[in-house]
Amino acid sequence: METSVKVAVIATLGLYICVNLAMAEVEKIGVLSQCSWAGLYNFGDSNSDTGGISAAFEPVTSPYGMTFFKKPSGRLTDGRLLFDFLAEYIGLPYASAYLDTINTDYRHGANFATGGSTIRRQNETIFQNGISPFSLDIQAIQFTQFKARIVDLWIGHPHPAADASQLQRPDDFSKALFTIDIGQNDLSVAFRTLTKQQLRATIPNIIDEFASSVQQLYEQGARSFWIHNTGPVGCLPVATFYIRNPNPGYLDRNGCIRYQNEVAMEFNRQLKARLIRLRSELTKAAITYVDVYTAKYNLISNSKQYGFSDPLKICCGHHENDVHVFCGKYGIVNGTRVRGDACKNPAKYVSWDGVHMTEAANKWVANHALNGSLSDPPIPVTHACYKHL
Ligand SMILES: *[C@@H]1O[C@H](CO)[C@@H](O)[C@H](O)[C@H]1NC(C)=O
Ligand SMILES: *[C@@H]1O[C@H](CO)[C@@H](O)[C@H](O)[C@H]1NC(C)=O
Ligand SMILES: *[C@@H]1O[C@H](CO)[C@@H](O)[C@H](O)[C@H]1NC(C)=O
Secondary structure, three states, X not given: OHHHHHHXXXXXXXXXXXXXXXXXXXXXXXXXXXXXXXXXXXXXXXXXXXXXXXXXXXXXXXXXXXXXXXXXXXXXXXXXXXXXXXXXXXXXXXXXXXXXXXXXXXXXXXXXXXXXXXXXXXXXXXHHHOOOOOOHHHHHHHHHHHHHHHHHHHHOOOOOOOOOOOEOOHHHHHHEEEEEEOOHHHHHHHXXXXXXXXXXXXXXXXXXXXXXXXXXXXXXXXOEEEEEOOOOHHHOHHHHOOOOOOOOOOEOOXXXXXXXXXXXXXXXXXXXXXXXXXXXXXXXXXXXXXXXXXXHHHHHHOXXXXXXXXXXXXXXXXXXXXXXXXXXXXXXEOOEEEEOOEOOXXXXXXXXXXXXXXXXXXXXXXXXXXXXXOEEOOOOHHHOOEEEO
């Protein structure tokens, strides 16, 4: 009995649910049934961290979380993240952070993203510039361990007190959606430490490491990937705040740092090309590339038209005399102690804290990026199990 159960579970681990999809069929997406996702596994940085860095280091404090959760939730925004809207869109609960231990639920997946994560391992600690030690390859290793321990719990030699009731079933991993949203911090570190030429030369290496992590997840049974590209990092107010008398052309018409966005776009071009190649290497995987950059840049370029104020102003934090007091923190301005407080109406702002978007902006981006209009192949996240040929 025990042996046959074991064989059955191992057999289903090798199963994949991806269905081949010819280009002509993409146009008929409406007639295809939605994927029945058994879970959601996410890898990334603060754009999708739902409590990882709070669990591993210091908790995110108030006023983060004020709009939706009404208390700090470990997310670096006032409410929900793009990733939370994605979970809602496919009908799954918000994913618990893998590193969290209290009140977590891993029946429908887990979130390995942590604020400050990079694709490549960095040679600095989190205490210098906030770079997380949980780089993408480490997150893939954590997933590997997570899965191995779950398999052991169900079919190996479980500890008598083991409780699998809050965990995904082993045969559900290949029926889960794997999402990745990372890259921005690799670029931020590079802007800080490399010349422009060095930076361009290093992008292929960053992309290779990204592909290795996708491959590692694939080897662990991941079959459906929904991969966000990186956003317009040159439009982050924390960077643009300090610019005085820029040379002509340094900023674009929105006030964003042009060359930083060009680097982000180059990163995205190479990421997309590599993912298209990966489709032929990882033959059982459905890999969707999602152009979140375009959604974010569109919102920043037309913020007033969409009901938002100046996209380079922040809702939370205090910036004065080149002193930046981060959201929820204290600092000294003119010899006076100042707190980085929140505005009254976060929904009017694109940027929450100078680095992360508000819930309202995240929702706007979700409305434009999840329905397939910015993805390659052009399928919505509900259909990301269909393999593009
Ligand atoms: C970190 O240091 C090692 C050893 O010097 C080096 O090989 C590696 O490229 C460095 N990583 C980064 C991201 O700079
Ligand atoms: C700092 O000084 C400037 C100029 O005197 C003043 O406008 C500003 O309100 C002061 N800020 C704080 C936080 O006291
Ligand atoms: C996706 O949503 C956006 C924003 O509502 C809309 O403009 C676009 O036409 C939609 N695309 C598809 C393919 O449904």
